[in-house]
Amino acid sequence: MKELKTVIESLLFVSDIPLSIKKMKELLDDVSESDVAAAVRELVDEYSRREGGVFLAEVAGGFQFRTADISTPWILKFRGGRPASLSQAALETLAVIAYRQPVLKSDIEQVRGVDVSAALKGLLEKNLVRVVGRKDVPGRPIMYGTTKRFLEVFNLKDLSELPTLRELKELEEEETFD
Amino acid sequence: MNGAPIGGISGVMDYRIKLDIFEGPLDLLLYLIRKNEIDIYDIPISMITEQYIAYLDAMKSLNLDLAGEYLVLAATLLHIKSRMLLPVHEEEGAEEEDPRAELVRQLLEYQAFKEAALDLNNRKLLDRDLFVRKEPVDDRDDDGDSPIREVGVFELVKAFQRVITERGGDFTMEIDTETMSLSQRVSEILDLLNEKKTLTFNELLGREFNRRSIVFTFLALLELMKMRVARAFQQAPYETIRIYLAVELEGTEDHEGAENGY
CATH class of the missing domain: 1.10.10.10 (Winged helix-like DNA-binding domain superfamily/Winged helix DNA-binding domain)
Incomplete structure (x- = not known):
């Protein structure tokens, strides 16, 4: 062998x-x-x-x-130029897509409370997210998900390696109180 | 609610520099909650609303572009504040929902994703914390030795102009019975590509002689390329342009839809 x-x-x-x-x-x-x-x-x-x-x-x-x-x-010195980095807006948008995929643009905007067009465009250009299909509702809006490149850039074996959302459990518990 | 002193107006001056670092209204609100060491489940709405509005005023005085979303949240806060002032009718039995509940849920959700974003950024990132021997080329499905090259926007515009002039004489006048939207055309092209995998530029335009339809198809194609869903290739300048689907679309119901010719 x-x-x-x-x-x-x-x-x-x-x-x-x-x-x-x-x-x-x-x-x-x-x-x-x-x-x-x-x-x-x-x-x-x-x-x-x-x-x-x-x-x-x-x-x-x-x-x-x-x-x-x-x-x-x-x-970094050898390569020259600045190291790769993502803006806060891009990171937050990416986080929502990574955890909620397949996700609509409107869902991301709901979570972040702001328009995400620019951030989404940047992520598409960087090939970190992609269109994964369309939702079967009127207007057939486009659904987004992460790419293989996302896993490569963020050093992940697969999506299951993402840590669970910390506050989500707390959130669910809170909802049962209502 | 306690009558905590409002550090608002004078405090705002100290934080001017920070105004543009907020990612949006929820971010600003979370910041105010943290700064005042407030329990997120028991937000003193009156105090927070005043501080929030003081920030908006400061933003305005600095001529910062105040996104509409900030005003929407200000209105929401004022609405919650007014509901909090209404007497609670205990005798009505069923506990009325706390007027703050929905806002709290939204804040917690946003906070969770903010932390997730931080976690992502704390990972070892490619080209920042670690490196690979050679950067992956973007066109992975392209087998290097083929002379086929990707077509850019300018070549597409040229091709589009050719089509317009070629078909120029035959433009028919027609009564627009169906109004077409760009997103609808995007959907149609997606369905078509999903079904056929590849189309030539001419096939895509089909037998369209209506200038409006041609323009819509062209704009839809540009939109798809911008979204990196479709890619265009040709062997040499002025050769046939072929459009490919850049990604496999998931979701099985799409195929049936395509056959029924949406």
Whole structure:
């Protein structure tokens, strides 16, 4: 199985997007998904034990080499320009979409109490959110959801990794009082 | 409600600098609640309303663009305040809902998402806290070696002008029996793309010879491209432009809808 691990490591190295176990299994003939998964796990462990400049991260349903925290200031210097950032309006809009998807623009505006057109446009342009369909009500309004890119940018394995909304439980309890 | 002194007017001066950092009326209200260390479940409406309105006045005096939403909440606060002043009819039995309940619910919900936004921002973000070897290219479904290139807005406008001139002579006058809306046309194109996966620019315009319809179709296409739902490609300048659906639309009921020709 040593060869398998070598090939997988190379594939992960050349890929510019997170590679899923399924995708790797498709590329490699006659290998079971569990063998691929086991080899990937070994690689993840090796890189994490090594504590080097890169590690193998599980993100957006796949695996991808990512840099170590400690190197960040120097990478930013090397790359030039400012680090990526999102405005408060964009973050709040994104949070509503992430937790409430599929969600209508009007629902987001209901929560935030402001017009979200500009924030939504920015998120669409950054490919963090997308149109996921239309609601089956008069006017068939457009529903929004998050993208795979969202998981990549926010370093999430999948949506279930998002923490539960803190105040929501409190909210529900409050409602039962009424 | 207690008669807490109102730090409003003079306090406002100190916070002028902060006015533009509020994300909206709910954010401002949450800020006032936190600043006064108020229990969110028992908001002294009278005091909060006065402080809130003092902030709006300060915003106005600074000529800041006061979004309509701020005024809507001011009206809501005043309405709640007046309801609070009405005597409660105990004898009517059924406990009347606290006039503040809906506002409290809204504030808690907004606060929850505000915290969720903070949580998101505290994660290790790509291109800020960690990096990958090569940035993913946006056109992932594009297999690098094909000469097909994405069409931008300017080429589309050119194509649109060609269509208009080509069909110019044949423009028919017709009585507009159905009024078409842009969002309706957007929906139709979405259905069409969902069904056929790809369309040429000409197919999209179909046998339209009505200038109004052509313009609507074109605007709808631009809208879809802006929303990143549709993408246009062509092999070379002046070649056929093909429109693709950029994302798979979810929801099964859509397919039936498309067949019935919405």
